[in-house]
Amino acid sequence: MVLNKRIFRMMRENFGRYTGIILLIFFASFTLVVMGGIGQNLGRLLTSFAENNRQEDISFTTDYPISDIGEIERELGLSMEDFISMDVELSQSQTLRLISPNQKINIPALNEGQDLSSSGQILLENLYAEANGYLPGSTIEINGKTFTVTGLISLPNYIYPLKNPFDILVSYSNFGVGIVGREDMEASGGYLRGYTVRFDDSNTSINQQAVILRERLENEGVNISDWIDNRNNKRMSVPWASVTGMQSMSIPIPIAMFLLCCIIVGIMNRRIIRAESVIIGTFYAQGYRRRELVRHYMVIPVLLPAIGGLSGVLLALPCLSPGVNAMLMYYNVPFTGIEWNVLHIALGVLLPIILMGVSSYFIIRRQLSQTPMELMKGDKHKTKVNALERVVNLEKFKFNTKYKLREQMRSISRLLFLLFGIMGASALMMLGFTIQNSLNHVFSSSTEGTYDFAYEYSFRQWHYGTAPEDAEVFSAEKFYPEGNEIMEFYVTGVQSDSEMIFLEDLNGNPLSVNQTIITRPLAERLKVGAGDTVSVIGKRDGKTYDFMIDAVSGTQAGQFIFMPIAELNIKLGLPKDAHIGYWSNIRLDIPGDQLSGMKSLEDVENAASEFMGPMLSAIIAMTASACIIGLIIIFLVTSLIIEESKKTISLFKIFGYKKKEVRSLVLGGTVYIVVVGFLLGIPLMALSMGGIYGYLGEQINMVLPVIVNPLYIIICFAAILLTYEVSKMMCARKVDRVAMSEALKSNAE
Amino acid sequence: MFISAESLCKSYGSGDGKNDVLKNVDISLEKGHIGVILGPSGSGKSTLMNMIGGVDRVDSGSIIVDNDNVAGFDDDALTEYRRKNVGFIFQFYNLVPNLTVSENIEVCANISDSPLRLNEILSIVGLEDKKNRFPRELSGGEQQRVAVARAIVKNPKLLLCDEPTGALDFETSRDVLSLLQKINREFGTTILMITHNIAIGDMAHVVYKLRSGEITEVIRNDEIIPAERIEW
Ligand SMILES: Nc1ncnc2c1ncn2[C@@H]1O[C@H](COP(=O)(O)OP(=O)(O)O)[C@@H](O)[C@H]1O
Numbered sequence: 013m014v015l016n017k018r019i020f021r022m023m024r025e026n027f028g029r030y031t032g033i034i035l036l037i038f039f040a041s042f043t044l045v046v047m048g049g050i051g052q053n054l055g056r057l058l059t060s061f062a063e064n065n066r067q068e069d070i071s072f073t074t075d076y077p078i079s080d081i082g083e084i085e086r087e088l089g090l091s092m093e094d095f096i097s098m099d100v101e102l103s104q105s106q107t108l109r110l111i112s113p114n115q116k117i118n119i120p121a122l123n124e125g126q127d128l129s130s131s132g133q134i135l136l137e138n139l140y141a142e143a144n145g146y147l148p149g150s151t152i153e154i155n156g157k158t159f160t161v162t163g164l165i166s167l168p169n170y171i172y173p174l175k176n177p178f179d180i181l182v183s184y185s186n187f188g189v190g191i192v193g194r195e196d197m198e199a200s201g202g203y204l205r206g207y208t209v210r211f212d213d214s215n216t217s218i219n220q221q222a223v224i225l226r227e228r229l230e231n232e233g234v235n236i237s238d239w240i241d242n243r244n245n246k247r248m249s250v251p252w253a254s255v256t257g258m259q260s261m262s263i264p265i266p267i268a269m270f271l272l273c274c275i276i277v278g279i280m281n282r283r284i285i286r287a288e289s290v291i292i293g294t295f296y297a298q299g300y301r302r303r304e305l306v307r308h309y310m311v312i313p314v315l316l317p318a319i320g321g322l323s324g325v326l327l328a329l330p331c332l333s334p335g336v337n338a339m340l341m342y343y344n345v346p347f348t349g350i351e352w353n354v355l356h357i358a359l360g361v362l363l364p365i366i367l368m369g370v371s372s373y374f375i376i377r378r379q380l381s382q383t384p385m386e387l388m389k390g391d392k393h394k395t396k397v398n399a400l401e402r403v404v405n406l407e408k409f410k411f412n413t414k415y416k417l418r419e420q421m422r423s424i425s426r427l428l429f430l431l432f433g434i435m436g437a438s439a440l441m442m443l444g445f446t447i448q449n450s451l452n453h454v455f456s457s458s459t460e461g462t463y464d465f466a467y468e469y470s471f472r473q474w475h476y477g478t479a480p481e482d483a484e485v486f487s488a489e490k491f492y493p494e495g496n497e498i499m500e501f502y503v504t505g506v507q508s509d510s511e512m513i514f515l516e517d518l519n520g521n522p523l524s525v526n527q528t529i530i531t532r533p534l535a536e537r538l539k540v541g542a543g544d545t546v547s548v549i550g551k552r553d554g555k556t557y558d559f560m561i562d563a564v565s566g567t568q569a570g571q572f573i574f575m576p577i578a579e580l581n582i583k584l585g586l587p588k589d590a591h592i593g594y595w596s597n598i599r600l601d602i603p604g605d606q607l608s609g610m611k612s613l614e615d616v617e618n619a620a621s622e623f624m625g626p627m628l629s630a631i632i633a634m635t636a637s638a639c640i641i642g643l644i645i646i647f648l649v650t651s652l653i654i655e656e657s658k659k660t661i662s663l664f665k666i667f668g669y670k671k672k673e674v675r676s677l678v679l680g681g682t683v684y685i686v687v688v689g690f691l692l693g694i695p696l697m698a699l700s701m702g703g704i705y706g707y708l709g710e711q712i713n714m715v716l717p718v719i720v721n722p723l724y725i726i727i728c729f730a731a732i733l734l735t736y737e738v739s740k741m742m743c744a745r746k747v748d749r750v751a752m753s754e755a756l757k758s759n760a761e
Numbered sequence: 762m763f764i765s766a767e768s769l770c771k772s773y774g775s776g777d778g779k780n781d782v783l784k785n786v787d788i789s790l791e792k793g794h795i796g797v798i799l800g801p802s803g804s805g806k807s808t809l810m811n812m813i814g815g816v817d818r819v820d821s822g823s824i825i826v827d828n829d830n831v832a833g834f835d836d837d838a839l840t841e842y843r844r845k846n847v848g849f850i851f852q853f854y855n856l857v858p859n860l861t862v863s864e865n866i867e868v869c870a871n872i873s874d875s876p877l878r879l880n881e882i883l884s885i886v887g888l889e890d891k892k893n894r895f896p897r898e899l900s901g902g903e904q905q906r907v908a909v910a911r912a913i914v915k916n917p918k919l920l921l922c923d924e925p926t927g928a929l930d931f932e933t934s935r936d937v938l939s940l941l942q943k944i945n946r947e948f949g950t951t952i953l954m955i956t957h958n959i960a961i962g963d964m965a966h967v968v969y970k971l972r973s974g975e976i977t978e979v980i981r982n983d984e985i986i987p988a989e990r991i992e993w
C-alpha cells in the first residue's frame with residue numbers, strides 16, 4: 013500500500029521520540045528477562061543443589077556420640093550423619109572452620125581439583141579460597157601442620173557461609189570452611205561433635221518431624237546444643253531472600269514502564285491522526301475502509317514495542333549468565349548452567365506489543381470513527397480547552413509562571429505520563445539508596461549503640477558462676493509465638509548492672525536494664541507495648557512462657573527481649589547464676605569445644621563494609637538507569653511540547669522574545685511536574701520498599717526498617733534536576749530551530 | 762520620514778526556480794501616519810512587511826525605521842528592534858489557544874519596560890468582560906481585537922497589520938478598522954497595513970499598490986475617511 017511509505021517518513025521525522033520509546037521498552041523487557049531469569053535460575057540452582065547433595069534439615073551438637081543412629085533412622089524415616097568440627101584461628105581476624113567429610117548429608121560438590129585422598133589434605137569452600145588466594149595445590153598452615161588444598165567445594169549447609177547461623181553478613185576474609193579427614197582433627201583434639209539430619213518424608217512438615225526426633229533423643233538422655241532447622245539457618249535461608257527479591261521486582265517495574273509507554277504512544281497516535289485528519293477524511297471519501305486505515309496507523313504502535321521488546325530480550329539473554337554468576341559471588345552454589353524461562357522471554361517480547369497494540373487500537377479506532385466530513389473539516393480538538401485548564405486560577409502568578417503551568421496542563425495524559433514517569437524514576441533511584449541505608453542501619457545498629465563490648469562468647473551448655481574480669485554474663489533462650497515457629501527470637505538475660513548494653517526508649521531517653529525491655533521491631537511484629545504480657549513458646553521445651561513487658565526500646569538492633577538475668581533464669585528453672593555466654597572487652601581464653609560461637613563486633617563491622625562495596629556499584633547502576641529513564645521521559649514530553657507549541661514559539665520570536673527567554677518559557681515548565689513527581693516518588697518508594705521488606709523480613713526472620721535519609725533524598729533530587737537540565741539542553745536546539753515563518757504562514761488555525 | 766525603504770530586492774530559490782518577489786521597491790511613511798499596501802495575492806505584500814518588521818532579511822536595499830537601518834541589523838539587534846518598536850497583527854489572529862484573553866495580552870506586556878495597564882487596554886478594545894475567556898470562546902472579530910490589544914499593549918511606535926480584516930465579515934472588519942484608526946489617533950502609532958481591499962485605502966494617508974513585486978502606483982490622500990464610513 014502506498015500509505016506504508018509514509019511509515020518510514022514518520023519514523024524518520026520522529027526519530028528521537030521513537031528511539032526514546034524503544035529504549036524504555038527495551039529497558040523494561042531487559043529487566044523482566046534478566047531479573048526474572050536471575051531469580052529463577054538462582055532458585056533452581058539452590059533447589060537442585062539442596063536435593064542432589066542432600067542438604068540437611070536439622071543440625072545440632074552433642075557432648076557424647078549417639079550410639080543408635082541406625083535404629084533412629086529406620087524408626088523415624090530419616091538419615092542422620094555425625095560429623096566433627098573445630099574452628100581454628102589462622103590469624104587474629106581469620107577463622108577457618110574444619111569439618112569432617114560427609115557421605116550421607118551435606119555432600120560437598122567438588123568444583124575444582126580433587127577429593128581428599130590422604131591425611132594432610134583439605135578441601136576449601138570456594139568463596140573463601142578465592143578471596144584468600146588458595147588454589148588447588150597450594151598449602152595452608154593450620155595449628156602448625158601444613159595442609160595441601162586438593163580441591164574447591166560448595167557445601168549445601170554453607171551456601172551463604174556465615175560463621176554463626178544468626179549473623180547477617182558473610183566475610184570471606186574473616187571466615188571460611190574447609191573439609192579435612194577425621195583423623196587430622198581427632199589428632200589435635202578440642203573438636204565439636206555434631207549431627208545432621210535429613211528427613212525422608214517430604215510431605216510431613218519438618219517441624220513436626222523435628223519435634224519427634226528431639227523428644228526421642230532427649231528421652232535417651234542426649235544433651236542437645238545448637239539445634240537449628242534449615243529455615244532458621246541463614247546460611248541456607250538468605251539466598252532465598254535474593255530469589256524472592258529479584259522475582260518480586262521483575263514484574264512490577266517492567267509492567268509500570270510498559271504502561272507508561274502505552275500512554276505516550278497513545279498521545280502520539282492521537283496527535284498524528286488529528287494532524288492528518290484532513291488526509292484521512294479524503295481517503296475515506298475516496299473509499300478507503302476504516303479497517304485499512306486502522307491497520308495503517310497500527311504499524312508504528314506495534315513496530316516500536318516489537319523492536320524494543322525483541323532487542324531487550326536479545327540483549328538480556330547473554331546478560332543472564334553473568335548476572336547469575338554475580339549472585340554466586342555471595343552464594344556458594346555449583347553453577348550448572350543457565351535455563352531459559354520461555355515465559356519470561358515471551359512476556360518480554362509479547363507483553364509490550366499486546367499492551368501497546370490493544371491500547372493504541374482503541375485510541376485509533378475512536379479517532380477514526382468520525383465521519384469523513386468531520387475529519388475533512390480539520391482539527392476540532394486543537395484549540396479545545398480541557399477542564400483542568402478552565403478550572404485552575406492562575407491570576408496571582410507572574411506571566412512566565414502562568415505560561416509554563418498552562419503548557420503543562422494542555423494535555424492531561426501528557427501531564428500524567430510525566431508525573432508517573434518521574435515518580436517511578438525517582439522511586440527507583442531512591443530505592444537503591446534506601447536499601448543501602450536500611451542495610452547500613454541494620455548492620456551498624458547490630459554493633460554500635462546498643463552493645464558496648466568487643467567479643468561475644470556463647471557456650472554450648474549452661475555455665476554457672478560469675479564472669480571473669482572485663483566481662484559480663486548473659487543468658488539467652490529462643491522463643492516463638494504460637495503457630496509461627498519461623499519467627500524465632502531470643503530473650504536475653506543481662507546483668508541488672510550491665511555496662512555493656514545500652515537501651516533507649518522510643519524518645520531516645522536511656523532505659524534501665526533492670527527491667528523487661530522489648531525491642532521495637534519485635535514489639536511491632538508481636539503487636540505489643542509496655543504493660544502488655546507476651547505469651548510465647550520456648551523453642552527448647554515447647555512450654556508456654558509469659559513475659560510482662562516494662563518498656564519498649566527504639567533500637568533497630570534486632571528482635572529481642574532483654575530482662576534481668578536472674579529473673580530469666582528463674583523462669584527457665586535454672587540456678588540464679590546460670591549463664592550461656594560472656595560479653596567481654598578482651599579476648600578470653602576459652603577452649604573451643606565449649607563454645608558454640610564467638611562473635612567479634614569488629615569482624616561484623618568489617619563484614620558490613622566488605623558487603624557495602626559491591627552494593628554501592630549496584631546502587632550506582634540503579635541510580636544511573638533511573639536517570640536514563642527519567643531523561644527519556646522528560647525528553648519525550650518536552651519534544652511533544654515543543655512540537656505542539658511550534659506556532660506559539662514562533663510568535664514569541666516574532667514579538668521579540670530573546671532566545672533564552674523562549675527556551676525558559678517552553679522548556680522551564682516541566683520542572684514543576686518533575687519536582688512534584690519526585691516528591692510523590694518518596695512515599696511511593698517508602699510504600700513499595702515497606703512491602704518488599706516486610707516480605708523478605710519474614711522470610712529470613714529479620715526486621716528491615718525503611719529508613720529514608722534526607723541526605724540521599726537530596727542527592728536523588730539533585731540527580732533528577734540534573735537529568736532535567738540535560739534533557740533541556742537536548743531540546744534547546746529544537747526550540748531554537750523553530751522558524752518565525754511558522755506563525756507567518758497565513759493558514760487558518 | 763519614519764519609515765523609508767529604498768531599492769528593496771528579495772528573491773527566493775536560485776537558478777531556474779528563482780523567484781524575484783520584490784524588485785527595487787521604495788516605500789516611505791511619515792510618523793503617525795497610516796500606510797496601506799494594496800495588491801493581489803502573491804504580489805509580495807507580506808514579504809515586504811516582514812522585512813520592515815524585522816522578521817525577514819533583504820537581499821539588497823535599505824530600510825530606515827526611526828533613523829535606524831534595520832536592514833543592517835544582526836539577529837540580536839532585530840530581536841531588540843521588534844521587542845521595542847513593532848506590534849504585529851495577523852490575518853488569522855494567531856492567539857495562543859491555551860491562554861486566556863488577558864494572558865494573551867500579557868505575552869507582549871511581559872517583554873515591555875512600560876506596558877499599558879491591562880484594564881486600560883481591555884477597555885480600549887472593549888473586552889473587559891471577556892478577559893478570562895479562551896480564544897476559542899470568542900468570535901473572529903473579538904479574537905482580532907484581542908490581537909490588537911496584544912500588539913499595542915507595549916505601545917509600539919510601529920504597528921504592522923497583515924490583512925487584519927481578511928478573515929472577517931464586513932461589519933466586524935469595520936469595527937476592527939475603526940479600532941486601529943482610534944489607536945493611530947490616540948497614541949500616534951504609525952500603522953502599516955496590508956490589504957487587497959481597495960476601499961480600505963480611504964482611511965490611509967498613503968496607499969502603495971504592489972503588483973508582481975513592483976510598486977505600480979502611490980496614492981496620497983489629503984482627506985482621511987473615518988473607518989466607520991468605509992463601504993464595500
Ligand atoms: N519563504 C518563502 N520561500 C519561497 N517563496 C516564498 C516564501 N515566502 C514567500 N514566497 C513567495 O513569494 C511570493 C510573494 O509572497 P507573499 O509576500 O506572501 O505575497 P502576498 O502576501 O502578497 O500574498 C509568493 O510567490 C510566494 O510563493
Ligand SMILES: [Mg+2]
Binds near residue numbers: 758806807808923
Ligand atoms: Mg500575504
